[in-house]
Amino acid sequence: VEVDIPAAVQLAFQQDERSCARLLDEYLRTNDFQSLVDHAQSEYIIKTIQRAKKALEERGGPDGDANTGLLRMLSKKEAAENDTLASKKDRRLIKAVVYSSSKNNLRDVTESLYAKLDPENIAEAYDDAGFSSSSELSRFRHNQKEIRRCPVCGFQNQYDDAPRRRGRGEQHCENFLLEVVKTDDRFVRFLIEPERIVRAVPRNLGGNVDHYRFPGADLSSYRVDRKLWSPGDILEVDILDPHPILAKRKDQETWDSYDVDLCKQLARRERHAGRDWFFGPLPPMTEDPASRFVEVRLAKWQHCGKFHNPSRWYKGPRLAQSPVETIRENVFILSLDAGLAHGLDLSFVTHIFLLEPVEDAALLEQITSRAHRLGATGPVSVETVNVNYKLDPETQAAVDKSLSLLDRSSRKDSTFTKPALKSAQTTRERENGVSLTKVVCQFCYRSFNSHAEAESHEAVACSRNPANTNAMDPWHLSSVYGEIKPPPPKAPSAG
Numbered sequence: 001v002e003v004d005i006p007a008a009v010q011l012a013f014q015q016d017e018r019s020c021a022r023l024l025d026e027y028l029r030t031n032d033f034q035s036l037v038d039h040a041q042s043e044y045i046i047k048t049i050q051r052a053k054k055a056l057e058e059r060g061g062p063d064g065d066a067n068t069g070l071l072r073m074l075s076k077k078e079a080a081e082n083d084t085l086a087s088k089k090d091r092r093l094i095k096a097v098v099y100s101s102s103k104n105n106l107r108d109v110t111e112s113l114y115a116k117l118d119p120e121n122i123a124e125a126y127d128d129a130g131f132s133s134s135s136e137l138s139r140f141r142h143n144q145k146e147i148r149r150c151p152v153c154g155f156q157n158q159y160d161d162a163p164r165r166r167g168r169g170e171q172h173c174e175n176f177l178l179e180v181v182k183t184d185d186r187f188v189r190f191l192i193e194p195e196r197i198v199r200a201v202p203r204n205l206g207g208n209v210d211h212y213r214f215p216g217a218d219l220s221s222y223r224v225d226r227k228l229w230s231p232g233d234i235l236e237v238d239i240l241d242p243h244p245i246l247a248k249r250k251d252q253e254t255w256d257s258y259d260v261d262l263c264k265q266l267a268r269r270e271r272h273a274g275r276d277w278f279f280g281p282l283p284p285m286t287e288d289p290a291s292r293f294v295e296v297r298l299a300k301w302q303h304c305g306k307f308h309n310p311s312r313w314y315k316g317p318r319l320a321q322s323p324v325e326t327i328r329e330n331v332f333i334l335s336l337d338a339g340l341a342h343g344l345d346l347s348f349v350t351h352i353f354l355l356e357p358v359e360d361a362a363l364l365e366q367i368t369s370r371a372h373r374l375g376a377t378g379p380v381s382v383e384t385v386n387v388n389y390k391l392d393p394e395t396q397a398a399v400d401k402s403l404s405l406l407d408r409s410s411r412k413d414s415t416f417t418k419p420a421l422k423s424a425q426t427t428r429e430r431e432n433g434v435s436l437t438k439v440v441c442q443f444c445y446r447s448f449n450s451h452a453e454a455e456s457h458e459a460v461a462c463s464r465n466p467a468n469t470n471a472m473d474p475w476h477l478s479s480v481y482g483e484i485k486p487p488p489p490k491a492p493s494a495g
Contacts, residue, residue, distance in 0.1 A: 001044045002390045003036045010395040020395075020402035028389065032212070034108065041385045042112035045098060045353050048383070049332060052094045052350065063091035090378035094332050095140070096351035099367060101338040103128075105355050108227075110335040115224045120329040127339025135160055140334040141348065147325050150175060151317040152279050153193065153304050154247025159324050170320035172305025176226065179277050179307075180296035183234060189272070189299070191279045191307065193246055197223035198236040198293060207234040207295075226301075233298045239282040240292040255280050258316035266313060272299065275306050276313060354384045359447055 009027060013020045027033055056062060098113075100106035103126060113122055123140040125133040135158050139145045146159035148171070155175030175193070182188040200222040201207025213228055214221060222228050222235070242248040255278055266276040285291045308314040336344075358364040368382055391399065441447075441454050441462055448454040458465055 001040045001385060001387045003033075003040045003387055004390050005033070005036075005395075007392075010392060013395050014398045017398050017401055018405055020398045021406060022402070024391075024399055033389075037387045038105075038108045038112045040387055041109050041355060042116060044385055045096065045109075045113070045333070046116055048351065048353075049094055049096055052381075056091065056094060059091055061091070062093045090350075092348065092350055092378050093143075094351070095349045096333050096353060097346060097349050098333060098335045098353045098355065099338070100355040101358075102356070103337060106335055106337060109355060111225055111227065113333060113335075115221055117333070118330075121331060122333045122335065123331050124335045125340050126335075126337040128337075133340055137334070137344070139329060140331050143331055144326055144328050147327055148319055148322040149325065150304060150319055151322055152308050153177065155304065156327070157319060170318065173303060173308075173319050175304045176301055177279065177304050177307060178229075178301040179272075179299040180235065180237065181299055182283065183295045183297055188283055189277065190282055191277055192237055192239075192282075192296075194223045195246060196237045196239070196243070198238055200228070201234045201236055201295060209233050229298065229301060231298055231300060235296055235298060236293055237296055238292055239285065239294055241282050249279070249281050252281055254316075259313055262313040275302060275309065277307055278314075279304070279308070349380060350378065352380060352382045354382070357384050357386065357447055 005027070013023050013027075016023060098106070098109065100109070106126075110122065110124060123136040125136050125140075127133075135145070139158075147156040148159050149156055150173040152173060153175050155173055157171065157173055157175070160171055177191045177193060178197075179189065179191055199219040200209035202209055202211060202219060209219065209222075211219075222233075258278070260278050260280065263276050263278050267274060270276070283294065305319070308316070310318060334349075352368065354367075358367065368380070441458055441464075446457070448457060459467075
């Protein structure tokens, strides 16, 4: 996958030929470039899944028992004779796992996936204290979830009885609400759902939000990406109530019965810097249809359950009192943290996307064996989503010239040498998960320093290449399917 560095950034590089290489290296470490990487990786994952779904429809669509029934297991010899036989019989639902050993990388790419897909399409499993991974894994496998609807904001909270069973109290609503203040009347303060945000208002339209905070996206993406939120931002929001996709607000009389006066006292005492406010009525509209859109200033945001804390002031109905409902979903992506990749049964998975190369062969086999195991109903495609930056010819020439100048100056001054720049690039690759020089074998996923080395290995030495029948172990589990070829098991030591 290639990422085009923005033209304005490249132009800045060209204007400083002597420092061009250093400026490029510094830019590759920035959050702006990492956002482009996240966007490119998520775009590739989605397009790959879309192609797989189209191919599934051409095969007749998913089988009702595709994720439970067993297909006949094919040997590599049979697959070599007819390499389409397995795929023709495979009518499983498309299920993809996105894996990373870095929580930050995984969360960033997942946020980018959320911006392009519906929330119900994605499940997340992180090895974090308090995170309900079991319910997310169940959603991913069974395409359904158990929820409790928040009596305050109407948000569908995934049912989780673990906090109560562990003695941590009852479950609270996890919907993010934003506390905002009207720009033309600082005494009008209210809570909104992210769905009400129309856009962030840029400086050229009287706002204060800069375009550079939205690499690869527009200002309307503000509502779906919490990383873009910042206190003080000026936003355009929709105050229509009832709203077509949101719950109708309760009237002031109802909130008075919930002890909202105490909420206001606590908020004023802390000068609205604390956690207390309420999901009350929205500002009134006029007869003009355009009055539904108002400008506000963002004050803060947090979970609905923290705004409406029963231990502080809230006396209304609680989430734990709401009935448990079962809802069907279409979940085809699981963002899987490395800490949870052990012991899971993912034999129904069709795709695994690795966000960075896994150079440890034993770890790679451990990851892929979650899906490539007894009970698997079809082949599994494993891909490493490598990202490379791309420069236009003029900028590339400027970088090459800068490196040559650096190489010459390094003979006189050893404080900053070309190897030091290379070391910096290696550090950036490790931090951002972007492989710029390594070439990966498409069969065993081992890394090589050049295309020639990788191709030579694939053609002659790789025991996972079906064409190398003399190097293949027909009795190893990895010989069952053609798409997935984990590294060979280690030979027992002589001792």
